[in-house]
Amino acid sequence: MRTYLECVPCIIEQTIKTARDLTQDWEKKEILVQKVLETLSNISYNQSPPYLGREAHRVIRKILDNPDPYLKMKKEFNRVGKELFPSLQKRANHSKDRFADAVKLAIAGNIIDFGPQHHFELMRTIDKVLLAKAAIDHTGSLRDDIESASTILYLGDNAGETFFDKILIEKMPPKEIYYGVRGSPVINDATSEDAYWAELDKVTKIISNGSDAPGTILEDCSGEFKDIFARSDLVIAKGHGNYETLNEIKGKKFYFLLMVKCETIAKDVGCSVGDFVVKKIQNAVQP
């Protein structure tokens, strides 16, 4: 997906939020915003939003002189995910349609970055999602495609959400499953460390994509990751960033599991803000 004009102020707002959260130094905040503006003024919006995000967050890390500004937040999300995990498992195991509810739980996990919430609130939101209907629902087809696949690549999104992904992966039949994560810290996105913390190595092979983009920019990924991507029968991709970087890739079968958080994505996907979505996309390879 290309960058829509509306994505630009959104990335700048993220920058400002980071500036506010991570430094008290007014001059540093101002330089941070100015440098991000300068950076975003030099990139073609034919690139995807995570491409712009990658550049912006490189600037942020450099100016804050901090290789992982969101580390504390990620630790908190990991802690919350770990604490919730047993009750999530219980829900998934006491369900009429365990697979469909596990898909919903995986998507519900995407709300973990909606700011600090009490467990009680988080659980209430999860309950709501379990009762709601997906705006676009290709869960049946996903189930069939998992059944017939040999190799599956599951692309994670945020730290802590990893535990919700594990719920879904545990409901899949035994296959060769790779759990893809970002190659190095960017925002609160899950890296290998977060995936191991959720013990995803017990149910998948954890694979770093080698990139610091908040999405999956294939040209940016390691050879090893690209090989696994190429030979996977199926890619399950979580969250906005993965959708924005992969939705136009040709010749691959994708299932995008999304909580729709902004108008731009809603328009692109064809639904409303607040919807959740299980959307299959398989673009034809042009001859």
Place this chain on the structure above:
Amino acid sequence: MRTYLECVPCIIEQTIKTARDLTQDWEKKEILVQKVLETLSNISYNQSPPYLGREAHRVIRKILDNPDPYLKMKKEFNRVGKELFPSLQKRANHSKDRFADAVKLAIAGNIIDFGPQHHFELMRTIDKVLLAKAAIDHTGSLRDDIESASTILYLGDNAGETFFDKILIEKMPPKEIYYGVRGSPVINDATSEDAYWAELDKVTKIISNGSDAPGTILEDCSGEFKDIFARSDLVIAKGHGNYETLNEIKGKKFYFLLMVKCETIAKDVGCSVGDFVVKKIQNAVQP
């Protein structure tokens, strides 16, 4: 008032709205946003938001090759203002406290730029404002200060809103009143042309400030305007832009008439978004 970090994405959103409204050419839209980002990356945020706005709108006019991109919108607002004027006058004349209600009407006129509204809706909003209580209300003091003033400078804001200002000015005792407008087109702000269209020359002396900022940056204004400013006993200033550029000026008696449209101004003024405000500010001159 300095530029808060939150003002930056807001100015960029305005730019995007302009780009959308005024050109179909995608490449031009992209260049417009990129050039505004570049411009805003080179200005200190110790400047006021209208300083940044001035620079952004200079870029917009240049790239669109259009000296007055909002001309059509201003004409529409002027038309609406003119049509409403007789009924506004009637309301002001059939009121228990004519002056206080004229102040409210002048502030209500500030909603004219909230996008195209039907007259009916506009009148309903005006009715609401007339019934509501100002969050900060120095109307009594304003009345007294007008009474004792010899020369008054009234600073307008948007085209069309000029008619609402006229209602208030008609309720003032006969004094030397100047109606200040922007020196040349910027956004939908009133210039001399709009003031004459509202026949404000019949009740005031219309004075251009000589600047293309969406506010009143004194260093930027003409000598003539600065003279009038200096010898005015009282400045009545409408809207965000005038507040942002004048609220810290020392040694002058200001009354800011505002409809509070964003969190940043709300915080600075000390009220909530949606409030309306009649706020006296007179900063002491430091010895």
